[in-house]
Amino acid sequence: MGLKQNLHKLKEKYRGTKMAPAFNALHTFLYMPNETTHSGSHVRVVDDLKRTMNTVIMALVPCLIFGIFNAGYQHYAAIDGTLRLDPLANFFTWDNFALGALKVLPLVIISYGVGLLIEFIFAIINKHEVEEGYLVTGMLVPLIVPIDIPLWMLTVAVIFGVVIGKEVFGGTGMNILNPALTIRAFLFFAYPTWMSGDKVWVHGAKEMTGQPDAISGETILGSLAQNQEPIYSIWDSFWGFIPGSVGETSTFLILLGAAFLIYTKIGSWRIMLSAVIGALAMGLIFNGVVNAGWIQEGNTFYGLMSETFWHHLVIGGLAFGIVYMATDPVTGSQTNMGKWYYGFFIGFISVLIRVFNPAYPEGVMLAILLMNVFAPTIDHYVVQGNIKKRMKRLKAKTA
Amino acid sequence: MGLLSKKDSKLILDPLADNNPITIQVLGICSALAITAQLKASIVMAISVLAVMGIGNVVISLMRNVIPSKIRIIVQLVVVASLVIVVDQVLKAFAYSLSKELSVFIGLIITNCIIMGRFEAFALANGPWRSFLDGIGNAAGYGLILVIVGFFRELLGSGTLLGYQVLGDPITKTGLYAIGYENNGFMLLSPMALIIVGLIIWVQRARNKDLIEE
Numbered sequence: 382m383g384l385k386q387n388l389h390k391l392k393e394k395y396r397g398t399k400m401a402p403a404f405n406a407l408h409t410f411l412y413m414p415n416e417t418t419h420s421g422s423h424v425r426v427v428d429d430l431k432r433t434m435n436t437v438i439m440a441l442v443p444c445l446i447f448g449i450f451n452a453g454y455q456h457y458a459a460i461d462g463t464l465r466l467d468p469l470a471n472f473f474t475w476d477n478f479a480l481g482a483l484k485v486l487p488l489v490i491i492s493y494g495v496g497l498l499i500e501f502i503f504a505i506i507n508k509h510e511v512e513e514g515y516l517v518t519g520m521l522v523p524l525i526v527p528i529d530i531p532l533w534m535l536t537v538a539v540i541f542g543v544v545i546g547k548e549v550f551g552g553t554g555m556n557i558l559n560p561a562l563t564i565r566a567f568l569f570f571a572y573p574t575w576m577s578g579d580k581v582w583v584h585g586a587k588e589m590t591g592q593p594d595a596i597s598g599e600t601i602l603g604s605l606a607q608n609q610e611p612i613y614s615i616w617d618s619f620w621g622f623i624p625g626s627v628g629e630t631s632t633f634l635i636l637l638g639a640a641f642l643i644y645t646k647i648g649s650w651r652i653m654l655s656a657v658i659g660a661l662a663m664g665l666i667f668n669g670v671v672n673a674g675w676i677q678e679g680n681t682f683y684g685l686m687s688e689t690f691w692h693h694l695v696i697g698g699l700a701f702g703i704v705y706m707a708t709d710p711v712t713g714s715q716t717n718m719g720k721w722y723y724g725f726f727i728g729f730i731s732v733l734i735r736v737f738n739p740a741y742p743e744g745v746m747l748a749i750l751l752m753n754v755f756a757p758t759i760d761h762y763v764v765q766g767n768i769k770k771r772m773k774r775l776k777a778k779t780a
Numbered sequence: 781m782g783l784l785s786k787k788d789s790k791l792i793l794d795p796l797a798d799n800n801p802i803t804i805q806v807l808g809i810c811s812a813l814a815i816t817a818q819l820k821a822s823i824v825m826a827i828s829v830l831a832v833m834g835i836g837n838v839v840i841s842l843m844r845n846v847i848p849s850k851i852r853i854i855v856q857l858v859v860v861a862s863l864v865i866v867v868d869q870v871l872k873a874f875a876y877s878l879s880k881e882l883s884v885f886i887g888l889i890i891t892n893c894i895i896m897g898r899f900e901a902f903a904l905a906n907g908p909w910r911s912f913l914d915g916i917g918n919a920a921g922y923g924l925i926l927v928i929v930g931f932f933r934e935l936l937g938s939g940t941l942l943g944y945q946v947l948g949d950p951i952t953k954t955g956l957y958a959i960g961y962e963n964n965g966f967m968l969l970s971p972m973a974l975i976i977v978g979l980i981i982w983v984q985r986a987r988n989k990d991l992i993e994e
Contacts (some may be wrong), residue, residue, distance in 0.1 A: 531960060545975060549982065569964035 386575075402504040406511030410775055430553075434516040436647045440638035441520050441628070441705065447586075448628035452528045453477030455624050456584040465612075468622040475742045484584055485627055488523035491532050495539040503548050514553025514560075515543065521561035521705060524628025525698065525746075526568065527581040534575060538568045558753045559712045562746050569746070579603050582624035600624050601696045602735065602743055608684035618695045629701035632694070639704040650710040651717060651726035656703040657694060659728025664690030667736060685736040693732050702745035703727065712753040718766075721757040727752050784913070791913040795921035802925040802982045804991065807893040812926055814861030815885050815974040820942050824871070824878055826923025828886060830916065831861045837915030839863075840903035847904075856899045857890065864889045868873045894922055908971055937967030 388408040454477045458464040459558050464471040471477075496515045504511040522539065534676045542564030569576045579599040580586045601618060604611040613623045621631025629635070642648030667686040670676055676686050694700060696746040707713060715721035727748050734744025784792075801807050815821045839859050840847075845857050868886045871879035879886065889895065899920050903911040934940055939947040939957075948955015950963060966972050985991045 533960070534962070537964075549978075567966060570969060571964040572962055573965055574962075 399505060399508075402510050403501050406501070406504070429622070433515075433647055434513050436645050436707070437517045437642065439646075440641045441517075441524065441675040443634045443637060444524055444628040444631065444701070445485070445489075445633050446523060447634050448752050449472075449481035450477045450483035451630055452584055452627060453479065454481075454622065454776060455528075455582070458481060458596045459583045459624075463534075465622070468544060468617065468620070471582045472622065473567055480584070483530050485523060485715065487532055487629065487723075488526065488535060489520075491535050492522040492539055492546075493519040496535050496543050497645035499540060499543045499548070503552065507552075509552070512553035513525075518543075518560045518564075520582070523563050525561065525565050526702070527576060527627045528584045528627055529581055529587055530568065530575055533560050536569060538564045538571070539657070542569045545605055554711055557757075558750055559706050559709050562750050562753075565746055566750060579709060581691075582626075592612070602685070603624050605684040605688055605696075608679075608681075615676065615692055623696075626698060626701075632700045635704050640703065647759070648704065649707055649710075649713070649720055651720040652708050652713060652727075653703055655721045655724030656707055656728035656731075659730075660699060660732050661728070662692050663729045663732035664693045667732070682736055683780070693735070697735065697743050699731055699745045700730070702749055707749050707752075712756060714756045714759050714763075716763040719756070719763040722759050723752055723756055726755075788910065791910060792917035792920070793919045795914075796915040797925060797984075798988065798991065800921045800984075801894045801897075801918050802805055802977060803984055805894075805897075807897060807976070808922055810879045811885055811976070812893060812929060812977060813970040815882055816930040816973050817873065817933050817968050818881070818943075819927065819930040820878065821881055822926040823923075824875070824899065825882065825885065826919070828867045828871070829889055829892065829895070829922055830870075830919040831867055831962060832860060832889055833898065833915040833919040834912055835915075836860055836863050836895060837898060837911040838905040838908045840899045841906060841908040841911035842906050852900075852904065853896075856896060859899075860890050860895055888954055892917055897979055925977065925980060928980065929973055930978055933967045933973060936956050937972075939963050 387406075388404070391405045392401075392408050395401050405638045453474075454464070454468075454472050457480075458468075458471070459475065496519045500511055500515050522542075523537070528537065544561040546558050546563030547553065551775050555724050571713055575581055582600055599609075601611040603612055616715075618630070619632050619635065621628050634767060639648065640655055643650045643653070646693075667688075668690050671683070671687045673731050676683055680686075688696075703724075707724060727745070730748035730751060733743040734747055738744065796799060798804070802809065802812055811825060836859050840856060843855070864887060867889070868879070871882070871886060897959060901969045902914045906914070930963050931941070933947070934942075939945060939950060943954075947961065950957050
């Protein structure tokens with residue numbers, strides 16, 4: 382109770398001054414405000430923006446913890462290949478956790494520290510309350526970058542993503558593009574050598590290049606894009622014992638998160654389901670093309686095209702993108718009908734980019750950003766269609 | 781400003797800031813995106829446009845009473861086209877590698893909306909001296925933004941300025957590169973030019989609230 386009172390006093394002290402939003406945010410982030418509505422015709426609900434954000438963060442925590450273990454596991458397994466023979470026994474070890482925590486926690490701290498600092502600065506300049514919009518973004522960012530990304534690059538990217546992706550449009554709730562993906566896209570285009578290839582996904586792979594004990598950390602998509610058989614089984618990638626961005630490898634935990642988000646009604650099941658359908662549809666088309674014999678072995682795209690269609694759901698970041706980023710309520714479609722189109726095209730285009738962009742064999746980031754741009758258009762046509770339908774009904778009635 | 785009256789100096793100074801052709805009128809964006817990856821190219825482009833606009837405005841202004849208004853666009857096009865060809869030939873003769881680098885974009889000065897815009901809006905209605913000042917002013921405003929964008933894109937994208945490695949050598953890892961700095965590849969892509977122009981617009985309107993439209 383002591384801290385709460387102190388924070389309240391601080392807030393009262395700075396009321397009306399320039400720094401007021403900062404103290405107010407600190408107070409309401411930790412506790413319920415001292416003054417709440419007691420009477421009158423106000424709707425009193427608990428699922429405000431802060432609660433919504435916290436629910437998503439809770440759904441992300443398993444991925445984060447798994448990512449910490451996986452960062453260590455991938456490093457040691459790349460050096461000593463025998464560890465992969467029994468992933469379960471060699472995965473949840475202190476060594477893995479210690480190394481992973483050492484690498485992942487700085488990413489989390491930088492992401493939150495820099496992002497919230499910018500939120501506070503803008504809140505004070507624009508004299509509005511600090512918005513909670515960055516809470517989820519700050520958690521997503523460390524989960525979708527390669528483990529060895531230099532911290533200063535992440536800092537630059539977070540500044541860019543929050544300022545250009547969100548604040549210029551007016552802050553939380555006004556952004557067109559998903560800020561976490563804006564940050565990732567910036568990193569990808571600005572520093573491609575740190576964001577793609579076979580040397581960035583396992584800690585240490587880049588530094589040891591050319592040395593006798595050099596290790597390789599090719600992802601499944603990377604192997605397929607080069608028409609090589611990946612060394613990981615489909616079950617490995619379902620449970621998540623594969624190299625990749627920090628927190629996106631385990632499809633199993635993402636499914637758990639999806640179930641949690643759907644149960645709490647925070648994430649839209651329509652978007653998730655239609656995105657899965659879209660990805661499967663595109664995968665089936667590619668499989669069909671291969672089966673018809675139009676694409677022969679030896680073709681650049683053969684590896685990815687001939688991959689069994691449903692495998693696309695468990696390899697790469699598709700599942701993570703669909704569950705945690707496509708469902709962003711701000712940047713996605715708002716109408717129920719629109720959500721079906723929006724989700725479907727995310728899945729569809731993800732697999733399309735995956736297959737046809739050999740330089741960067743993952744398309745979910747670009748697919749979601751693209752559909753973010755189209756979401757308002759989709760909504761517009763859904764609403765117009767609805768109006769037209771009702772006009773017709775009205776005419777039929779009155780005629 | 782003994783040389784210019786207050787009204788005349790306004791013709792030059794206005795387009796540099798509060799009536800900038802790029803940041804306020806949002807014209808000439810295409811070339812601002814295309815050639816600003818290198819500072820040198822931006823400067824040459826700025827000078828080329830300055831020459832074309834200064835002379836072009838005077839020519840149109842001198843002919844303003846004899847041009848039939850029905851075909852004035854064609855006449856304007858002929859004037860710009862001839863001037864651009866002259867500029868292009870001069871570049872080819874004295875700065876061949878640069879002219880290679882700028883390639884089609886020198887030719888595309890013809891389609892630069894700022895030039896046609898000033899011919900239409902100013903030179904057709906004003907005397908040669910004032911038209912000259914107006915042309916110089918607008919071209920300078922255009923060039924100023926080009927140079928600013930080019931400066932940041934080359935510095936952050938390639939680590940060089942006018943071709944000199946000001947941040948150190950990225951291959952032998954000297955200077956800033958020794959401590960892990962890397963060039964930002966995004967700066968070399970056209971979208972970044974648009975974002976930098978956007979940032980300039982943002983800063984400009986934040987400083988001068990009168991510029992914000994309803």
